[in-house]
Amino acid sequence: MSVILAANIWAAVIFPSGHTYMVELATTPQQWVQGLSGRETLYPARGMLFVFPQPQVQSFWMKNMKFPLDIVWLGEDFTVVGMEENIPPCKKDCPTYTSPVPVKYVLEVAAGTVKKEGLKVGDKLVVQFLPRRKI
Secondary structure, three states: OOOOEOOOOEEEEEOOOOOEEEEEEEOOHHHHHHOOOOOOOOOOOEEEEEEEEEEEOOEEEOEOOOOOEEEEEEOOOOEEEEEEEEEOOEOOOOOEEEOOOOEEEEEEEEOOHHHHHOOOOOOEOEEEEOOOOEO
16 A cells, blocks of 8 residues: 655644644745645635745745735744735736845735734744655
8 A cells, every 4th residue: 555645744833822823835846836826715814824944134025916915024043034915916017025134034924924923023933844644
């Protein structure tokens, strides 16, 4: 019998408020490009955490998104170094949103999450990477 590993790798992100969000990991160039685009919605307390090999300035856009997002720029130790709130979807001629400093992680969550959680620059998130599940 062969074992299939779940395609999506997840992490639990714990905000300073104590609320936990389950986030899908984007760890490959293909996943970085795709991100959450093309999806119809984002469930509450869900998101995507982009994991890059080393810190660098990152730029994101909202092309082909169907819902607004908050972007949280994170340093190597998961400290918030910047945020973009309530970024609207875009079809063409989309603006880019760039991290203020080199970052190793970028968190995308539903628009309004930053405000709801009271997140601010300097806050530290706790990230627990979850093992792949056998299905």
